[in-house]
Amino acid sequence: MITAQGLYKRYGAKVAVDHLSFEVRPGMVTGFLGPNGAGKSTTMRLMLDLDNGGGETLFDGRKFGTIKHPMREIGAVLESKAFHPTRTARNHLRMLAAGSGIPFSRADEVLEFVGLSEVKNKKPKSYSLGMAQRLGLAQALLGDPQTLILDEPANGLDPHGIHWLRDVLKSLAREGRTIFVSSHLLSEMSLMADQLVVIGRGTMIYNGDVAGFVRRFTQSTVRVQSPDVDRLVQVLNRDGVEIVGPGADRSIEVSGLDAPAIGELAFQNGIMLHELATQTASLETAFMTATGESEEYRAHEILGPPAAEMPAPVTPQAGPPAAPPVPPSQPGDSTPGGAA
Amino acid sequence: MSSALRFEWVRLRTLRSTYWLLGIGLLVTAGVAFIIAYATRNDPLDADIAAQVLTGGAEFATFIPVFMAIIGIFSTGHEYRHGTIQPTLTAIPQRSRLLLAKIIMVSLCSVVVVALSLAINLVIGLIFWGELPSFGNPLDEVIPGYFVLVILYAICGLALAQLFRGVPSAIVVLLVTPLLVEGLISGLSLVPALDWLQPALKFLPFSAGARLLATGPYEANGGPEFDYLDRWASGGVFAAFVAIILAVAWYLFKKRDA
Numbered sequence: 001m002i003t004a005q006g007l008y009k010r011y012g013a014k015v016a017v018d019h020l021s022f023e024v025r026p027g028m029v030t031g032f033l034g035p036n037g038a039g040k041s042t043t044m045r046l047m048l049d050l051d052n053g054g055g056e057t058l059f060d061g062r063k064f065g066t067i068k069h070p071m072r073e074i075g076a077v078l079e080s081k082a083f084h085p086t087r088t089a090r091n092h093l094r095m096l097a098a099g100s101g102i103p104f105s106r107a108d109e110v111l112e113f114v115g116l117s118e119v120k121n122k123k124p125k126s127y128s129l130g131m132a133q134r135l136g137l138a139q140a141l142l143g144d145p146q147t148l149i150l151d152e153p154a155n156g157l158d159p160h161g162i163h164w165l166r167d168v169l170k171s172l173a174r175e176g177r178t179i180f181v182s183s184h185l186l187s188e189m190s191l192m193a194d195q196l197v198v199i200g201r202g203t204m205i206y207n208g209d210v211a212g213f214v215r216r217f218t219q220s221t222v223r224v225q226s227p228d229v230d231r232l233v234q235v236l237n238r239d240g241v242e243i244v245g246p247g248a249d250r251s252i253e254v255s256g257l258d259a260p261a262i263g264e265l266a267f268q269n270g271i272m273l274h275e276l277a278t279q280t281a282s283l284e285t286a287f288m289t290a291t292g293e294s295e296e297y298r299a300h301e302i303l304g305p306p307a308a309e310m311p312a313p314v315t316p317q318a319g320p321p322a323a324p325p326v327p328p329s330q331p332g333d334s335t336p337g338g339a340a
Numbered sequence: 341m342s343s344a345l346r347f348e349w350v351r352l353r354t355l356r357s358t359y360w361l362l363g364i365g366l367l368v369t370a371g372v373a374f375i376i377a378y379a380t381r382n383d384p385l386d387a388d389i390a391a392q393v394l395t396g397g398a399e400f401a402t403f404i405p406v407f408m409a410i411i412g413i414f415s416t417g418h419e420y421r422h423g424t425i426q427p428t429l430t431a432i433p434q435r436s437r438l439l440l441a442k443i444i445m446v447s448l449c450s451v452v453v454v455a456l457s458l459a460i461n462l463v464i465g466l467i468f469w470g471e472l473p474s475f476g477n478p479l480d481e482v483i484p485g486y487f488v489l490v491i492l493y494a495i496c497g498l499a500l501a502q503l504f505r506g507v508p509s510a511i512v513v514l515l516v517t518p519l520l521v522e523g524l525i526s527g528l529s530l531v532p533a534l535d536w537l538q539p540a541l542k543f544l545p546f547s548a549g550a551r552l553l554a555t556g557p558y559e560a561n562g563g564p565e566f567d568y569l570d571r572w573a574s575g576g577v578f579a580a581f582v583a584i585i586l587a588v589a590w591y592l593f594k595k596r597d598a
Binding site: 045048049050051052064065067069070071074076077078079081082083084085086087088091092094095096098099100101139 | 343344346347349350351354355356357418422423424426427428429430431432433434595596597598
């Protein structure tokens with residue numbers, strides 16, 4: 001069990017981690033989510049006493065620095081290529097084993113486990129990112145610890161490797177171990193994590209189970225298709241109901257009313273429906289909703305042509321359909337800029 | 341502490357650079373010893389010749405001190421250069437214990453290397469001398485002084501790399517300070533208008549440290565008037581310099597983020 005209380009870190013005027021408190025329970029995988037720059041790595045560094053800051057983290061009631069051989073109880077990997085480029089993987093692990101009172105034979109065992117036996121005596125400078133991640137996992141497992149703290153362990157792994165990692169972590173969790181793993185790969189977290197700690201700009205956004213996160217940060221919508229969609233929009237338009245569309249296929253997305261209520265209103269008003277389907281939001285949608293405002297580094301949209309040159313959005317209205325936009329003139333056109 | 345020492349021992353012996361630095365250091369020093377012993381083969385064996393052969397001319401060509409300083413630089417600098425400080429501190433989170441283990445292991449390595457170098461150079465000397473030199477005064481102070489000098493150089497390198505948290509800056513300071521900075525200050529002291537610098541010359545750390553290998557009093561012979569303190573006091577000047585760098589590096593290591 002990991003108990004983090006009031007973790008705090010600032011760099012000058014910028015607060016990187018703002019009084020974060022959470023628990024990571026044994027027997028399950030706890031995902032640590034947040035956009036780039038949210039403070040995930042800094043939080044993990046604070047937990048492991050690598051950074052000086054406020055708050056405290058207890059591992060089964062003890063501070064990291066007071067544990068005699070921490071590697072035997074907490075396996076942690078925060079950087080994927082934290083090894084000397086010419087010291088072999090085997091020697092890298094043996095060095096750490098020597099510092100933790102772990103027998104050298106354990107280095108070979110974990111290298112075999114992560115599939116690096118064949119390259120254990122090679123210089124890791126030639127390792128791919130995926131191989132480096134496997135070496136990192138071997139390092140974390142070296143002391144057969146009860147707790148694992150892994151920062152983005154799936155980065156650089158191929159799909160097979162990701163599948164393998166997921167199975168390994170879930171299997172370790174089933175053995176009653178405490179697994180705390182950060183990722184920005186939301187699809188990974190949805191398959192791997194049982195619990196989530198979600199942060200943005202160093203502050204807690206959510207701490208709980210995955211389903212609860214989706215429930216809290218998304219609103220289910222109902223997709224409705226009807227030949228008389230405009231009249232349906234008028235019927236559904238009331239307080240608390242949000243309607244998006246109709247789109248090109250004349251369908252609308254309705255939130256604030258569930259499917260039975262929409263079906264009933266349509267029936268009462270004699271409107272035929274072709275489709276009535278509840279849309280469940282994904283973890284990714286929930287994540288975007290939850291962290292949208294707390295993104296630290298946000299790219300700008302690709303610049304398009306000036307607004308004057310853009311065609312005006314087409315708003316469906318009652319009456320005859322609007323004329324199609326006039327295509328720009330093309331070389332060889334006999335009627336420049338005009339409709340054929 | 342024993343775990344930290346074992347960690348450092350494995351760290352040191354699993355690096356290729358340890359072997360080629362020590363190998364080149366021993367080889368070059370033996371080469372200098374051979375040249376001096378061969379060139380003076382017809383001269384009567386005195387303390388000067390014996391000291392220069394045994395130390396491989398370390399008073400003017402500090403090969404083993406500098407190479408051991410580089411091993412010291414690697415012991416802390418590599419941790420930052422290659423990011424291994426994170427796994428290291430997750431294995432041994434007690435920072436003072438880790439730094440102390442590094443100092444002890446680098447110092448022990450220095451002792452072994454100096455002993456080995458002295459033994460190799462003695463064999464080379466004996467080829468030409470045909471007899472053992474007198475290990476009385478001043479060799480009875482020069483030899484311990486050599487051990488102390490190399491240990492101080494190694495710790496200096498370790499402390500500089502810990503202070504700068506990297507390898508290149510530490511190597512630059514280690515090489516530039518004795519070669520350029522101290523040379524510049526002592527050279528400026530020869531300018532009559534700047535002769536007020538002369539009293540400070542005895543406190544130039546690397547120059548003072550070299551006095552640990554002195555076989556006689558310093559003679560200016562028209563050069564800068566260093567007016568050195570005695571052997572061990574001069575060694576103390578160098579040790580104080582190293583201690584100051586180490587203290588600052590140690591304090592910052594405890595205080596800064598890894």
